[in-house]
Amino acid sequence: MATINNNYLKLKAGYLFPEIARRVNTFAQANPDAPIIRLGIGDVTEPLPVACRTAMTNAIEDMGDRSKFKGYGPEQGYAWLREAIATNDFQSRGCDIDASEIFISDGSKCDCGNILDIFGHDNTIAVTDPVYPVYVDTNVMAGNTGDANDKGEYGGLVYLPITAENDFTAQIPSQKVDLIYLCFPNNPTGATATKAHLQAWVDYAKANGSIIFFDAAYEAFITDPSLPHSIYEIDGARDCAIEFRSFSKNAGFTGTRCALTVVPKTLTAKAADGSDVELWKLWNRRQSTKFNGVSYIVQRGAEAVYSPEGKAQVKELINFYMENAQIIRKELTAAGLQVFGGINAPYVWVKTPDGLSSWEFFDKLLTNCFVVGTPGSGFGAAGEGYFRISAFNSRANVETAMQRIADKFKV
Amino acid sequence: MATINNNYLKLKAGYLFPEIARRVNTFAQANPDAPIIRLGIGDVTEPLPVACRTAMTNAIEDMGDRSKFKGYGPEQGYAWLREAIATNDFQSRGCDIDASEIFISDGSKCDCGNILDIFGHDNTIAVTDPVYPVYVDTNVMAGNTGDANDKGEYGGLVYLPITAENDFTAQIPSQKVDLIYLCFPNNPTGATATKAHLQAWVDYAKANGSIIFFDAAYEAFITDPSLPHSIYEIDGARDCAIEFRSFSKNAGFTGTRCALTVVPKTLTAKAADGSDVELWKLWNRRQSTKFNGVSYIVQRGAEAVYSPEGKAQVKELINFYMENAQIIRKELTAAGLQVFGGINAPYVWVKTPDGLSSWEFFDKLLTNCFVVGTPGSGFGAAGEGYFRISAFNSRANVETAMQRIADKFKV
Numbered sequence: 001m002a003t004i005n006n007n008y009l010k011l012k013a014g015y016l017f018p019e020i021a022r023r024v025n026t027f028a029q030a031n032p033d034a035p036i037i038r039l040g041i042g043d044v045t046e047p048l049p050v051a052c053r054t055a056m057t058n059a060i061e062d063m064g065d066r067s068k069f070k071g072y073g074p075e076q077g078y079a080w081l082r083e084a085i086a087t088n089d090f091q092s093r094g095c096d097i098d099a100s101e102i103f104i105s106d107g108s109k110c111d112c113g114n115i116l117d118i119f120g121h122d123n124t125i126a127v128t129d130p131v132y133p134v135y136v137d138t139n140v141m142a143g144n145t146g147d148a149n150d151k152g153e154y155g156g157l158v159y160l161p162i163t164a165e166n167d168f169t170a171q172i173p174s175q176k177v178d179l180i181y182l183c184f185p186n187n188p189t190g191a192t193a194t195k196a197h198l199q200a201w202v203d204y205a206k207a208n209g210s211i212i213f214f215d216a217a218y219e220a221f222i223t224d225p226s227l228p229h230s231i232y233e234i235d236g237a238r239d240c241a242i243e244f245r246s247f248s249k250n251a252g253f254t255g256t257r258c259a260l261t262v263v264p265k266t267l268t269a270k271a272a273d274g275s276d277v278e279l280w281k282l283w284n285r286r287q288s289t290k291f292n293g294v295s296y297i298v299q300r301g302a303e304a305v306y307s308p309e310g311k312a313q314v315k316e317l318i319n320f321y322m323e324n325a326q327i328i329r330k331e332l333t334a335a336g337l338q339v340f341g342g343i344n345a346p347y348v349w350v351k352t353p354d355g356l357s358s359w360e361f362f363d364k365l366l367t368n369c370f371v372v373g374t375p376g377s378g379f380g381a382a383g384e385g386y387f388r389i390s391a392f393n394s395r396a397n398v399e400t401a402m403q404r405i406a407d408k409f410k411v
Numbered sequence: 412m413a414t415i416n417n418n419y420l421k422l423k424a425g426y427l428f429p430e431i432a433r434r435v436n437t438f439a440q441a442n443p444d445a446p447i448i449r450l451g452i453g454d455v456t457e458p459l460p461v462a463c464r465t466a467m468t469n470a471i472e473d474m475g476d477r478s479k480f481k482g483y484g485p486e487q488g489y490a491w492l493r494e495a496i497a498t499n500d501f502q503s504r505g506c507d508i509d510a511s512e513i514f515i516s517d518g519s520k521c522d523c524g525n526i527l528d529i530f531g532h533d534n535t536i537a538v539t540d541p542v543y544p545v546y547v548d549t550n551v552m553a554g555n556t557g558d559a560n561d562k563g564e565y566g567g568l569v570y571l572p573i574t575a576e577n578d579f580t581a582q583i584p585s586q587k588v589d590l591i592y593l594c595f596p597n598n599p600t601g602a603t604a605t606k607a608h609l610q611a612w613v614d615y616a617k618a619n620g621s622i623i624f625f626d627a628a629y630e631a632f633i634t635d636p637s638l639p640h641s642i643y644e645i646d647g648a649r650d651c652a653i654e655f656r657s658f659s660k661n662a663g664f665t666g667t668r669c670a671l672t673v674v675p676k677t678l679t680a681k682a683a684d685g686s687d688v689e690l691w692k693l694w695n696r697r698q699s700t701k702f703n704g705v706s707y708i709v710q711r712g713a714e715a716v717y718s719p720e721g722k723a724q725v726k727e728l729i730n731f732y733m734e735n736a737q738i739i740r741k742e743l744t745a746a747g748l749q750v751f752g753g754i755n756a757p758y759v760w761v762k763t764p765d766g767l768s769s770w771e772f773f774d775k776l777l778t779n780c781f782v783v784g785t786p787g788s789g790f791g792a793a794g795e796g797y798f799r800i801s802a803f804n805s806r807a808n809v810e811t812a813m814q815r816i817a818d819k820f821k822v
Contacts, residue, residue, distance in 0.1 A: 001620035002589040002680040003531035004688050008696060043482035048474040056708065060467050063459040063667065066805075070666035071454035106517050106668075106703070113701035117552065120414035137700045141528065178413040209412035255481035256474065257517075257706045269413040277415050285419060288426075289548045290524035292517070295709055296666045297467065394477075 016378035049313035055304035070296040077104025095232035108246040113138035118282040123178035126158040130379030161382040183215035190341015205240035220250035325391035331402035335409040369404040427789035460724035466715035481707040488515025506643035519657040524549035529693040534589035537569040541790030572793040594626035601752015616651035631661035736802035742813035746820040780815040
C-alpha cells in the first residue's frame, strides 16, 4: 500500500495568498463595479526590457537553424550567462565568486526549497518572523519541523522576530542554529542589513559551523551605497553562505523565469561520519540529476540584462518602481500612518492604525478603498499589526490607491 | 554544525553520461581528426517546429506590451495549455483526464524526481532493469534505498529485468511493491507495452494499493496503432497511475524545456493514521510551494504543438527520426548484429557481438568507427551485453555511422 509524506499534513491549510484571493473574489462578486487596485502580491507589471526581448527573439531564430539549434544545455546553465553574472553581480563588487559557483535555475522559490535536499534532517533551522512563507513551508514538507501551534509557529524552528522594537534587525540567536534564512532587502518588511550586521551573522555562522541561506532577490532596489548587495561582500561569507538571486524583480522576469544560486566551492557541512563534505558537489549532483537547465531562449534573455542597453533599461524599471515606493511612503505618512521600508526595497511595511489586526486592516482597505495589500500576520506571528504594500504597479494605480487611502485616513 | 543528506554519499560516482564524455574526450584529444558521430545521448538535433517558434516570438511581443504582459502565471500552468493537452493527448484517445489534472513543468526529469516529495520513505519501490538512471538516483537521494552492491544494485529496490529472455516485458513481481516505475516506449530498450500488458499492471496496482509512475516521454514515436500511448487508456488506471510526458522528444524541446505530469484526482495513498489522502492535493501543494510555473513564452510554444501546423510539423520531425531508426535497424542487422526496438521508439537496442561487454563494445565502436553509443550496462546490471543507439541525429550522420559499422562488422 503506497504511503504519503505525512509531513504535508502538518501544513496549515490557509496559505496566505489563496486566502487573499478568496476575500478579494468574494468582495468583487458582491461589488462588481468596484475598481480594485492590487498592491498585494510582489509581482511586476511593466514590460520586459527591450534588450531582453531582442535577445530572446534572436535565440528563437537560433532554434530554427540546425547549425545553431540547442538541445540539452548544461544543467548548471550556459557558461556565457554564468560568466556575465560572476563579472557583473559579484566580481564588480569585490566578491570572490567564480562562474563555476553559479547555478542557473528557473526560480529562486524553487531553489530556496530544493536546497534542503542536500542537507540532513537533524539541523536546527532559524527563520526571521515575519518571513517569506516558502522557507518555512518547505522545511515542514521536508520533515524538519514539528506541528504548528495556534500562532502558526512550527515546533523545532527557531523564530527571530524582526519588528519596530528591534529596528527590524534580525538578532543573532543565543542558541546554536545550523541553517539560517536571511533575506535583505527584506521581504516583507523592506528592512535592510548593514555590512556590520551581516559580518556579525557571518562570524556567528563560522563560529558555529552554520550555513546562511541569503536571499538577495531584492538587491537591485538598494539605493543606499553603503549597503551590501551580496553576502559575499562580507569577509568569510564564502565559508558559510549560499546566496539566492533572481531576474524576477530587477528585469521583470516573474513570468519569464530565471534565477541563480551561488554555492561557493569552499563551503562544507558534516557527514554522519564527521567528515567535511563539499556542498558544491552535492548541489551539482542534485541539479544534474533532478533538473535539466533553463530554456536556452530565457538564458539569452537573462544574459542581455548585462549588456549596456540591458543595464540602462533595468535601471529605468527599478527607478520607476522605487518612485512608486516613494509616493506610497509619502502619502501614507501624510495620512497619519507609520511606515517602514520602501527606501531600499519595493515593499512598504505599514503599522496598522488604531490597533487593528492585520486582517482587519486588510478588510478595511478592501471594502473602503478597494485596495488590496498583504496582511503582515500572513508572514508570521510577529507580523501581526503590520501590513505590506507593494510598489509593483502602474503610476496611475499607485497614485489612485494612495489618494483613496489618504481620503479615508487623513484626520 | 550543519549536516548533509548522507544518502548522497551512497550514489555511485561513475554516472553513465559523464563516463561516456570522459572516454570520448580522451579519444578525441588523442585523435583530433577523427570525425566522431554521437548516437549516445537521447538529444534531438533538428530545428524547432516553425509553429512553436512563431508562437514564442509572438509571446515575446506580448511581454513588451503592458496590457498583455505576463507576470507570475499559475504554478500549474496556463489553462489554455492544460486544456489543449487534455483534449488532444488524452480525451481524443478516450482517456478520462481533465485539464485540472495536468500540471505543466519544465521537465519530466524534474517531475520524475520531485514526485517522491509527496510519498513516504517506507514504500517498496520497483524499477525495471535496465532503467533510466534518474528513477534510481532520485530514490537513493531521497533515502528510499540502502547501499549499492558490486553490480550497482541498491538495497531495498526491487529490480525487474527486461531482456531478450522475457521478450523485454516488465514482469509483474511476485512480491508486493508500492511504487512502480514503468517507461513505454522504453528507454533504453525501445520495447513497448501492449494494452493487455498494462492492464495486468493496473490490475496488480489496484489489488495491492500501489501507484504506477508511467513515463510516456516517447509515446509520439509509436507507429503500431494497437499500442496504448497513455496508461489512462487502460481501465482503472485513474485509480493507480501518475503519467509523465514531455515536449522534449516530440517537438524537440530538450533545450526549450516544457513537460507535464498527470495526477488524477481519484488517486489516493495512505497516511500514517490509515486514512486515504488525495495525491492531487499534495502535488498541487508541492508545486505551488516549490515551483513557480513555466515561462509564459515557452508555454505558448508548447500550445502551438496542438495547432494544425504544429501537429503536421511535429509529425514530420517524428517521421524523420523514425526513418533514421529504420536505417539503423536495417544496417546493423545486415552487419550481423541482433537488434531490438527502433520500431515504436527512437532507440535501437543492440546485442553486443562476440560476447563483448557493453563497455568493450563502446570502446570498439569509438576507436574503430568513431561512433558513440551508450553501454547498456550503464542502465542497470541486466543491460550488460547490450548497447543503445539513438536515432536522434542528421540523416547524413546516421548513414555515415552505419556505413562505418557495416564496414567493420560485416562478414
